[in-house]
Amino acid sequence: MTRQLHLNAFLMNTGHHEASWRLPESDPYAHVDLAHYVGLARTAERGTFDSLFLADGPQLWGNLAQRPAGALEPLTLLTALATATEHIGLIATASTSYNSPYNLARKFASLDIISGGRAGWNIVTTAGAEAARNFGLEHEPAHAERYARAAEFVDVALKLWDSWEDDAIVADKSAGVWGDDSKVHPPRHQGTYFSVAGALNVPRSPQGYPLLVQAGSSEDGKAFAARYAEAVFTAQQTLADAQAFYAGLKARTAQAGRDPGHIKVLPGIVPVLGSTEAEARAAEQLLEDHIVHAHGVDRLENLLRLEPGTLELDAPLPDGLPPESAIEGARSRYTLIVELARRERLTVRQLIGRLGGGRGHLTFAGTPEQVADEIETWFTQGAADGFNIMPAVLPSGLDAFVEHVVPLLRARGLLRTGYDGRPHQTLRERYGLPRPVNQYLTSLPALV
Amino acid sequence: MTRQLHLNAFLMNTGHHEASWRLPESDPYAHVDLAHYVGLARTAERGTFDSLFLADGPQLWGNLAQRPAGALEPLTLLTALATATEHIGLIATASTSYNSPYNLARKFASLDIISGGRAGWNIVTTAGAEAARNFGLEHEPAHAERYARAAEFVDVALKLWDSWEDDAIVADKSAGVWGDDSKVHPPRHQGTYFSVAGALNVPRSPQGYPLLVQAGSSEDGKAFAARYAEAVFTAQQTLADAQAFYAGLKARTAQAGRDPGHIKVLPGIVPVLGSTEAEARAAEQLLEDHIVHAHGVDRLENLLRLEPGTLELDAPLPDGLPPESAIEGARSRYTLIVELARRERLTVRQLIGRLGGGRGHLTFAGTPEQVADEIETWFTQGAADGFNIMPAVLPSGLDAFVEHVVPLLRARGLLRTGYDGRPHQTLRERYGLPRPVNQYLTSLPALV
Structure with a gap:
């Protein structure tokens, strides 16, 4: 079988375009509507996507006036979606x-x-x-410190997920022995950020542990991904940038002693579809016409750490912006946006239009054939193992992708036509990854 | 309509009797089987229970050898059960x-x-x-400090649940205004245990906030319940004790400035049913015969803070046990167990038998009529607003209760015959409680 695309559906209320909620067909209450998300999940499953994904942060973003804010907590929502679907992976x-x-x-x-x-x-x-400030701190922890804590956090989580061997439950009713305590391994972890003594209070799960995904592309982020990540979401604006990122991350992963085939790279793409290219461009323009530019200026000033009132709509970004290393926030996104504006000599208004669709991810307006061509090119030219599909408008954009682009990808032999497995593959199996061996294993696993 | 019973189904893997997993019909993997819990939830819904409930603690209890350990995280499991049911309340x-x-x-x-x-x-x-020790602490925080933190925690949570007014979403597509920021109220809380600045990132929920339930019966626990709780689970061994607890808690609630009708008291009961009293006693004896007494001694010594090897199976509890005030753990449970042993002059073996069924909750073996009589007596004699039903064996014990006891309670006019409301009542409505007014409300609510 030819190498297969991995597709992830990145779900976000009425869509990834910031003005999507203003379209006549959009439900401004979609962000808290379980039925909306069930519909999206089932559509993605009909399109035999590998997985779906919810972004999140524990704070209320921006102003309510500007666009839909707040969301159901991802683990809660995905649990509800687990019961409404059979095959698709659920990434929180x-x-x-x-x-x-x-x-x-x-x-x-x-x-x-x-x-x-x-x-x-x-x-x-x-x-x-x-x-x-929602968790007792006055300031954001420094970028490097956040990543140091993240590494220790994952190390502890891996110990907890391994703290029961797969065969720790004996269930000997006649002897009255339920489990084998020698197969339970309390982490007894004492570290810089955490101390966690006891074993987890749930047995080892079907995958051993969840698929580990990462999305930051800063230096700290790439080092972290090379060490831990099994799938990486990334924002790349050009094929050349995506190829460099792809090759660099695979090389780093090999240097970290891991199989580079065990880290899947999925750039984001915001497909805007039309039955002709002109129709697709018109759909893109309609969305751009609904942007409130004053809101875009607010957000851009916030992201670039500029004083309010610094930016002018019809001028380019000012000179003398700070270097990435001075940013404690979302570093790789900062650099991507500044480079995009410089490279394409965009005014602030044009930059806001470009960012409105996907917050730095590649927006691609075209026919289904053109979108499939773009995906195939990136996939076959060393830029991607698959894509993070980010429809500009939901549910219609996902419907259109599944109805018109998925059949083309299947016809080209790039995408599965159905899900394998009885009753189904795990998410890790679908991404071509092995089930992890328990770090505490006291006896050899059975040969399968 | 006569005053109606409130019934809560307390679900626990193969049942509340510690030896239940050893019965031939029990599934020793039930604790991680979603289908098992879906079945229980639907049975409770068929019995028109008000709610179901999952206990929890963030640690692995005891030894795996002794009995099923670990459980699915309650909020996760209840979210899955939410999609499998329509009416029943879900208490985590x-x-x-x-x-x-x-x-x-x-x-x-x-x-x-x-x-x-x-x-x-x-x-x-x-x-x-x-x-x-799973959360970076070396020792258990003192009892009073835990309750002080709990009070501040709930105060902050109430601010967060009120941080969006119900009508904060405007959804004016043509003007491009999604929400009204004047109706969002960041808590800006700075307290002893927490500082939380920002508003919650999810709108106010249908109930305003979840039904608040409490289950500790120590002095600190009762003071906390009087201030915050809307339903209280409690372990009471005798009608007289239950009456005293009920009257005391209602009085405290009134003293705290709340309507005593807005706190519902639900003692736990472990019904063991038989078509005759002798059959019920035999079922109880069968369970007791499956207890491994050495395990019971372990746990009792742990609970009473005694050195291993202190207790003798066929002797009474030793003299000189510490007073409740010296216990930093589960205080009210400690006192209940010591008093039960003293009052009924039980040996350690007999005490283990009594505790095996419900860990201090009232075990009642009898015919459906006898169980219904006991429930009616407590309900009408000022001891209970309803019951926390804790079947000794699951699913069979819940099936039997719904099939044989529920019809009797309905025939006596004590329990609803169906669920009210279109599409359904909220949990708070079912318990006869008002939807809370938002503490930050800037305009009068519409009259309903």
Whole structure:
């Protein structure tokens, strides 16, 4: 079989375009509507996507006036979606800066058990002072410190997920012996950020542990991904940039002593479809016409750490912006946006239009054939193992992708036509990854 | 309509009797089997129970050898059960000592939205050093400190649940205005245990906030319940004790300035049913015969803070046990067990037999008529507003209760015959409680 694309559906209320909620067909209450998300999940499953994904941060973003704010907590929503679907992977974002390893490891193990091995964790360190102030801190922790804590957090979580061997339950009713305590391994972890003594209070889950996903592309982020990540979401604006990122991350992963085939790279793409290219461009223009530019200026000033009132709509970005290393927040996103504006000589207004669709991810307006061509090119030219599909408008954009682009990808032999496995593959199996061996294993696993 | 019973189904893997997993019909893997819990939830819904409930603690209890250990995380499991049921309330235990208010408030609001207003929170402070050591502490926090933190935790959570007014979403597409920021109220809380600046990132939920439930019966626990709880689970061994507890808690609630009708008292009962009294006694004896007494001695010594090897199976409890005030753990349970042993002059073996069924809750073996009589007596004699039903064996014990006891309670006019409401009542409505007014309300609510 030819190498297969991995597709992830990145779900976000009425869509990834910031003005999507203003379209006549959009439900401005979609962000808290379970039925909306069930519909999206089933559509993605009909399109034989590998997984779906929810972004998150433990703070209320921006102003309510500007666009839909707030969301159902991802692990909660994905648990509900687990019961409404059969095959698709379920990837939740959760922060290592504002959770404790014991509670979070337990929740992911629970979701993995309930979903039959379909859980994934998008590991984030959570930029911004707003989140910090919801958890007793006055300031955002420094970028490097957030990543150091993240590494220790994941190490502890892995110990917890391995703290029961797979065969720790004996269930000998006649002898009255339920489990084998010699197969339970309390982490007894004492580290810089955490001390966690006891074993997890849930058995090892079908996948051993959830698929580990990462999305930051800063230097710290790439080092972290090379060490831990099994799938990486990334924002890349050009094929050349994506190829460099792809080759660099695979090389780093090999240097970290891991199989580079065990880290899957999925750039984000915002497809805007039309039956002709002109129709697609018109759909893109319609969305851009609904942007409130004053809101875009607010957000851009905030992201670039500029004083309010600094930016002018019809001028380019000012000179003398700080270097990436001076940014404690979302570093790689900062650099991508500044480089995009410089490279394409965009005015602030044009930059806001470009960012409105995907917050730095590649927006691509075209016919289904053109979108399939773009995906195939990146996939076959060393830029991607698959894509993070980010429809500009939901549900219509996902419907259109599944109805018009998925059949083309299948016809080209790039995408599965159905799900394998009885009753189903785990998410890790679908991404071509092995089930992890328990780090505490006291006896050899049975040969399969 | 006559006053109606409130029934809560307390679900626990193969049942509340510690030896239940050893019966031939029991599934020793039930604790991680979603289908098992879906079956139980649907049975409770067929019995028109008000709610179901999951206990929890963030640590692995005891030894695996002794009995089933570990469980799916309650909020995760209840979210899955929300999608498998339509009416029944869903009460999750979560600790104020080992969670942060922002994350927990978000999860409960999410479950309340997903379930259409059926979420409840059993607020626990979590006794024991084992849990403390999973969260960076060396020792269990003192009893009084745990309760002080719990009070501040709930105060912060209430601010977060009120941080969006119900009509904060405007959804004016043509003007491009999604929400009204003047109706969002960041808590800006700075307290002893928590500082939480920002508003919650999810809108106010159908119930405003989840039903608040409490289960500790120590002095600190009763003071806490009088101030916050809307339903109270309690372990009472005799009608007289239950009457005293009931009257005392209602009086305290009134003293705290609340309507005593707005706190519902539900003692636990472990019904063991038989078609004759002799058959019920035989079923109870069968369970007792499966107890491994050495395990019971271990646990009793642990609970009473005695050195291993102190207790003798066929002797009474030793003299000179410490007073309740010296116990930093589960105080009210400690006192109940010591008093039960003294009052009924039980040997350690007999005490283990009595505790095996319900860990201090009332075990009642009898015919359906006898169980219904006992429930009616407590309900009409000022001892209970309803019951926490804790079947000794699951699923069979819940099946039997719904098939044989529920029809008797309905025939006596004590229990609803169906669920009210279109599409359904919220959990708070079912318990006869008002939807809370938002503490930050800037305009008068519409008259309903």
